[in-house]
Amino acid sequence: MDIIHEVEAILGYGDTCNHCLGRFFGKRSFGLTNEERGRALRIARELAENEPHHEPEPESCWICGGEFSRIDAWAAMVAEAVRGIEFETFLIGTKVPPLVTESEEMVWSDLSLHDPEPLKAEMNREVGKAVSVLTGKTADLKRPDIVAILDLAEGTVEVQVNPVFFTGRYLKYERGIPQTHWDCRSCRGAGCEQCNFTGKQYADSVEELIGRPVIEAFDAENAVLHGAGREDIDARMLGSGRPFVMEVEAPRKRSVDLAALEEEINRTAVGRVAVHLAGWADRKMVQSLKSDKGHKKYRILVEIDGSATPDEFRAALDQLKGVTIRQRTPLRVSHRRADKVRERQVLDIECTGTQDGRYWVEVVGEAGLYIKELVSGDSGRTQPSLAQILGRTASVVSLDVVLVKTANEYGE
Structure with a gap:
């Protein structure tokens, strides 16, 4: 035709x-x-x-x-x-x-x-x-x-x-603050007597402490924090801080001065959380951050049930150095994570001192290494462990993350 x-x-x-x-x-x-x-x-x-x-x-x-x-x-x-x-x-x-x-x-x-x-x-x-x-x-x-x-x-x-993204690092100085918002376990965010009708399991989070000034600055609906891993709620994040990308949802303003925003976040969250903002980002950076398998350094205070001489303790640590650890999902997080065995390497571990019969230890491990279980053994779910090697019950009294390096920073 x-x-x-x-x-x-x-x-x-x-x-x-x-x-x-x-x-x-x-x-x-x-x-x-x-x-x-x-x-x-x-x-x-x-x-x-x-x-x-x-x-x-x-x-x-x-x-x-x-x-x-x-x-x-x-x-x-x-x-x-x-x-x-x-x-x-x-x-x-x-x-x-x-x-x-x-x-x-x-x-x-x-x-x-x-x-x-x-x-x-x-x-x-x-x-x-x-x-x-x-x-x-x-x-x-x-x-x-x-x-x-x-x-x-x-x-x-x-x-x-469409959202705006920026990147930086955060430090958490106060224990007891989760990285991100948690809905109340009882009402799942609806509000009930147990959570004082806030809908939240915890009053604050790193995400909210950073996010509140962000929402105001961008006149946005919400701010979502994407971190390079996460520390336990009872751990501090010290040193140079943890890399993160903040996703600002539905912003009515976009040309925000990040230096001024950094100052405002640090002012309102003083003593609890601090940030250093590095610049603008995009969604690809979020994906890269989530998939990054960098290394982390921890400072922990370890308590031993019974007596162990400093030499015995250091010798036990030496048996963990460079070893690949098999860890079944810890009991404390098994309700929210898949039950499987993960293999992570202890890159370095050493005793740096003692305090009141306890030992200060610094550990460098692959991302995803459960440090508390590396010490306690988690009823045999983590092998080998410090407790298993010592033949005594061992536990972490306090834990601080002191360094988070991405794979790119390690040149991998």
Whole structure:
């Protein structure tokens, strides 16, 4: 079927606007809009059939119902919907009624058309160009700051504000604070007498202590902390701090001064948590941080049940140095982690002093090494362990993380 007969067949379905007519051949030729292509095809067909020229009313189009005559109106709705939101780049998306999609796909199939462009694609492009003119902002198909969704059936615009990410390191000086928010175990966040109707298991977390100033600075809905591992709730995070990426959800502001934000976080969380913010990040950095298998250094205070001379204690530690430890998921976390055996290496371990009959120990281990169980043995679930080697009960009295290095920092 030649192109004139294809045009005639398309028009046989009903009144078709130039936009929609051109879209059926949207991937043919270059340098024309679909409207220009449709008008040219219509005129060519009329010349071939010796018919007078006829421009259809846009609203009579049996496919789009005149949506392409309302491009400027849609653009104005988008501009109004994003008022008060700071952004530099945007993307337009369109929800097309199923009947419209079925209608155009029926024509593609019936006439075996090979070069059509979907209505959604043209709406996205044309409204996007109009929004760019109205706002002075740039369309970005890959990483837009915001996405405006046009709902053709409802005649509404929904705005999705994409998150902002920044990275840094945090220190935790106070024991008893979890890394992230925990819902109350009894009510699962709903609020009950046990949690004083807060919905939280713990009053504060590192995530919230950092996140509250972040939410205010970015005028955001929420702030989610992604850490390079996590310390136990009763452990401090000292030294140079733990790497993290903060995900700021639905921010209405984006150009925040990170130096000023760092100062505000450290002021409001003084004595509990501190941060050093390194710069902006993205979602790929979150994935990299989560998958990083760097090493960590711990300082622990170990208590032995019974007597053990310093020489005996150091000799036991030497038997753990460089050894690969087999650890079944500890009993204390078995309710929230898969029950399996993990193998992690003790890279270095040494006694650095004593205090009131207890021993200070520094341990460098692979990410994921359970330090408390390395000492106690966890009823045989961790092998070998310090308690097993000594033949005595051993436990960690206090634990501090003093160094977290990513694999990249180790040159791995």
